Amino acid sequence: MNYYRLEQVDVSGERTHSNVVTAVYQWGRIHLDVYPNPTNGNLWLAMEMPAEGAATWKVLDASGRIVRAGRSSVGVGMNQVEIDLGGWTRAAMWWN
Numbered sequence: 001m002n003y004y005r006l007e008q009v010d011v012s013g014e015r016t017h018s019n020v021v022t023a024v025y026q027w028g029r030i031h032l033d034v035y036p037n038p039t040n041g042n043l044w045l046a047m048e049m050p051a052e053g054a055a056t057w058k059v060l061d062a063s064g065r066i067v068r069a070g071r072s073s074v075g076v077g078m079n080q081v082e083i084d085l086g087g088w089t090r091a092a093m094w095w096n
Contacts, residue, residue, distance in 0.1 A: 004037055045081040049074045059083060 006018040033046040045057060058069040072081045 007038065039085060041084075041086050043083040043085050045083065046078065047074065047081075048078050049076060052076055055079070055081060057081070057083070059085065
């Protein structure tokens with residue numbers, strides 16, 4: 001289970017936070033966990049795969065721009081993919 005909270009920073013520097021929500025991602029036979037969120041460095045994808053192959057991923061910022069994208073080889077069973085987000089300021093991120 002993942003826990004998420006959005007942080008909004010206004011141009012004045014004022015910060016507001018959304019309520020904390022939970023999410024469990026599971027598509028077909030693939031279970032996916034993304035952590036930590038928020039992050040100030042590396043983001044990890046943990047996924048249990050039914051077959052060997054490749055995982056294609058994208059991390060988007062709040063305006064929909066691609067922050068990072070990649071493709072990682074995965075094997076049968078549990079896999080972890082590390083995504084370096086170093087150099088990016090704290091912001092809301094989405095992935096697909």
